[in-house]
Amino acid sequence: MQGSSTKAETKRFADWIETAADAIDRGEEPSSNILPQLAEAGYPAIGVPAALGGSGGDVVDAVNAIADVASHSLASAFVLWSQRAYIQFLLDSQNQGLRERLLSNLLAGRLAGATGLSNAMKFLGGLEPLQISATGSDTLTLNGKMPWVTNLRPEGFHVAGAVDHDDGRVLVVSFAHDDPGMTRTEDLALMGMRSANTAALAINDVQIGDDRIISTNAREWLPKSRPAFAGLQCGMSIGLAKRALSEAKACAGAGRGVLGEPLAQLSRQLDDAHARLAAGLRSQAFVTDASSLFELRIELADIVAQAVQLELQASGGRAYLEEPGRAFARRWREAAFIPIITPSIVQLRTALQQRRDAA
Known part of the structure; x- marks a missing residue:
C-alpha cells in the first residue's frame, strides 16, 4: 500500500511480525516477505510529503515508525531503516528525475532501497x-x-x-x-x-x-543528510529499548519489586533522549552540531544494553528456558547488534575524541 495505512492494516502487520519475528531472526521467514509487509502497512511512506505519494509528517514520524517496528523485530526495522534512508536521500536530492522514476515503487515496496x-x-x-x-x-x-x-x-x-x-x-x-x-x-x-x-x-x-x-x-550534501541517516538509526534503539522495558515491567512482580525504580529511571532517560532527538531533528540543529547527535546515538545504545539486562533480571531463570525465553534471547542478540551498526559506537567515540582534540 502507498500513502497511508488504516488501523486495521497496522494491527494486521503487528500480529504478523510478532508471530514471524523469531523466524525472521533465524532466516526461516522468506526475506522477500518483509518489505512488502512493511509497505502494505504504510511504513515507508511515513514522513514523506503527501504530494509525492507519502502519508505526510516529517523525519521524526519516520523515526517513530522504525521504533514501532523495532519493538517487534530489529531485523525488520533494519530493513525499514534502509528503505526509508534511501527514500530520504531522494527527497534531499536535486535529481528530480531519479526521484520521479523510483519513489512510487519504493513506497509500494516493489523496489528496495539500500x-x-x-x-x-x-x-x-x-x-x-x-x-x-x-x-x-x-x-x-x-x-x-x-x-x-x-x-x-x-x-x-x-x-x-x-x-x-x-x-x-x-x-x-x-x-x-x-x-x-x-x-x-x-x-x-x-x-x-x-x-x-x-x-x-x-x-x-x-x-x-x-x-x-x-x-x-x-562534502556539502552528506552533512545535511547525516542527521536523518543517524536519526533514523536511533529509531531501532528506541523501539528495542521500549520493548525490553515493557517486558521487564510485566515480569517484575513479587520478589522483584526492587527493580521498580531502575526501570522507572531508565524509562525516563529513554523518553528524554527520544525527545532530544526529535527536537534536534526538527530544528536541524544536528546539521551543524553532529557531536550531539553522536552522543545521543551512544546514549541510546547504552540504554538498550541496560534495558535488556533489566529484562533478564526481571525474567530470572525463565529467560533461559527455550520456549519462554525465545523472544528474550532474540532481543539479547538484537541489543548486541546495536553498537556495531555503522558508524559503530567505537567509531562514534573516536570521532568525538578527534573533535575534542581539535578544539
Missing part, C-alpha cells in the same frame, strides 16, 4: 577513505566495494554510494541491482537478523550516467 553510505559517513569523520572510485565525465566508470549492505533484495534494489572521482570531487550515486559489473554476494551468515537481505557488493567497471547522481558535491 544505503551504502556508512563508509561515506565514516569518511566525513576522517575515519576511513572512500571505497569506490570514479573516472569519466558524462558517463562515470566506477570501481570498488560495499562490504556490508542491508535490504539488497534479489527481486530488485537501488543502493546509494559515495564515490571518489579522480577530478577531486566526491559524488553520491545510485547503483542498480542489474547494472553490468555489479556483483552481489550470498547473504552474510549473521548470527541473527538472517532475513534482512544483508550482503556485500563488488563494483567492477560499472557505468552510470548523470541521471543516477544523487549529489554532485557530497
Whole structure:
C-alpha cells in the first residue's frame, strides 16, 4: 500500500511480525516477505510529503515508525531503516528525475532501497577513505566495494554510494541491482537478523550516467543528510529499548519489586533522549552540531544494553528456558547488534575524541 495505512492494516502487520519475528531472526521467514509487509502497512511512506505519494509528517514520524517496528523485530526495522534512508536521500536530492522514476515503487515496496553510505559517513569523520572510485565525465566508470549492505533484495534494489572521482570531487550515486559489473554476494551468515537481505557488493567497471547522481558535491550534501541517516538509526534503539522495558515491567512482580525504580529511571532517560532527538531533528540543529547527535546515538545504545539486562533480571531463570525465553534471547542478540551498526559506537567515540582534540 502507498500513502497511508488504516488501523486495521497496522494491527494486521503487528500480529504478523510478532508471530514471524523469531523466524525472521533465524532466516526461516522468506526475506522477500518483509518489505512488502512493511509497505502494505504504510511504513515507508511515513514522513514523506503527501504530494509525492507519502502519508505526510516529517523525519521524526519516520523515526517513530522504525521504533514501532523495532519493538517487534530489529531485523525488520533494519530493513525499514534502509528503505526509508534511501527514500530520504531522494527527497534531499536535486535529481528530480531519479526521484520521479523510483519513489512510487519504493513506497509500494516493489523496489528496495539500500544505503551504502556508512563508509561515506565514516569518511566525513576522517575515519576511513572512500571505497569506490570514479573516472569519466558524462558517463562515470566506477570501481570498488560495499562490504556490508542491508535490504539488497534479489527481486530488485537501488543502493546509494559515495564515490571518489579522480577530478577531486566526491559524488553520491545510485547503483542498480542489474547494472553490468555489479556483483552481489550470498547473504552474510549473521548470527541473527538472517532475513534482512544483508550482503556485500563488488563494483567492477560499472557505468552510470548523470541521471543516477544523487549529489554532485557530497562534502556539502552528506552533512545535511547525516542527521536523518543517524536519526533514523536511533529509531531501532528506541523501539528495542521500549520493548525490553515493557517486558521487564510485566515480569517484575513479587520478589522483584526492587527493580521498580531502575526501570522507572531508565524509562525516563529513554523518553528524554527520544525527545532530544526529535527536537534536534526538527530544528536541524544536528546539521551543524553532529557531536550531539553522536552522543545521543551512544546514549541510546547504552540504554538498550541496560534495558535488556533489566529484562533478564526481571525474567530470572525463565529467560533461559527455550520456549519462554525465545523472544528474550532474540532481543539479547538484537541489543548486541546495536553498537556495531555503522558508524559503530567505537567509531562514534573516536570521532568525538578527534573533535575534542581539535578544539
